Amino acid sequence: MNQKTKDRLKSFLKIVAIPTVYALFLRFIFGAKDWEAVFSMMSVTFLFLLPSIVGALTVYFSDIKNVKKLAYRIIAPWIPIYAFFIITFLFAIEGWPCLVMILPIFMLSASLGGLLGGYFKLRKKDSKAYLSILLVLPLFASPIESYIGVQSKPYQAYTYIDIDAPAEKIWDNVTRVREIDEKQDKGWLTKLLNFPRPVKAELNYEGVGAYRQAIFTNGLVFHETVTDYEDNKKMSFSIRALPHEIPLTTMDEHLVVGGKYFDVLNGTYELEKLTDKTYRLHLYSNFKLTTSFNFYASWWAKNIMKDIQNNILQVEKYRSENE
Incomplete structure (x- = not known):
């Protein structure tokens, strides 16, 4: 290996290793249980500021010829x-x-962050001082963010499907969902994220106060109590997930249903008559998020909930029309 190749390798390791080690260092601090009251991974500081600084470091330690290229500052x-x-x-x-x-x-x-690092690199004057401030900024920003706190905000996921079957048959498949074979599972997003998939739903009787249990894989269970009921028309129910029932291997600690950041509150099925032979089955679910970046987390939460609901609706449609 000649000297030129060694220098290139050394430079590459420098612009990759230093930012990566910095990110791992902050991950250790923000993930420490003893410091979670001050440093939280579920924060704007960790999710937005950390990668920005990583980007700034990468470009700042890069060769000036590369830094002058806009594409490099964005992609590197x-x-x-x-x-x-x-x-x-x-x-x-x-x-x-x-x-x-x-x-x-x-x-x-x-x-x-890469664009910012490029600005520092090209400016040269006082760039090291600004970069030093940037490096320690998360250690000061996170306690301030924790002191300000977060508020829980409610959201709704709405889905529907049209079914060509009698109302009574549709409703039978709504109130009680027989075991869903894995081959019938069409939830692409939940599969991608390795989320528990729906297995079955059991109801002890039809009416207000009834207990319904929605069972998912890997030990996830939704305990539901019927709060409003009209036979063949509407069923509303509160939803409660008990985190201590969910095995630690089932979901990431930051995504646990009923946990600190995400909880499902209630759901509603409504059956609407479109024609003499067609009905529209509506499914609503209400959930809450408790983060400082609900504007982003809500997009994922809504789409995950819709994916689960659409999956269940397509099973109910198939069974109502074909069985």
Whole structure:
């Protein structure tokens, strides 16, 4: 290996290794249980500021010829981000679902940080001082964010499907859902994120006060109490998931239903007559999020809930029309 190749390799390792180590260092601090009151991974500081600094470091340590290229300042910061993701996944520091959901944020923020790092690099004057301030900024920003606190905000996921079958037959498949074979599972997003899939739903009787149990794979159970009931027309129910019932291997700790950040509140089935032979089955669910970045988390939560609901609706449609 000649000296030129060695220098290139050394430079590459520098612009990748230093930002990656910095990201792992902050991950350790923000993931420590003893410090969670001050440093939280479920924060704007961790999800937006950390990758921005990683991007800034990557570009700042790069060769000036590369930094002058706009495309480099945007794309190069993704390399240490991918390295950080691979390390945390391989060593089981982070789960696959969390990594998938935060990847868009990290890539965008890293690119913005790369543009900032390029500005520092090209400006030269006082750049080291600004970069030093940037490095320690998360350690000051996170306590301030924790002090401000977060508020819970409600959201709704709405789905529907049209079914060509008698109302009585549809309703039988709504109130009680027989075991769903894995081959019938069409939930693409929940499969991608390795979320528990619906298995069956049991109801002890039809009417207000009835107990309904929605069972998912890997030990996830929704305990439902019917709050409003009209036979063949409407069924509303409160939903409660008990985190202590869910095995630790079922879901990432930041995504546990009924946990600190995400909870499902209630749901409603409504059957609307369209024609003499066709009905529209509506399914609503209400949930709440408690994060400082609900504007982003709500997009994922809504689409996950819709994916689950559409999956169940297509099973109920098939059974009503074909069985």
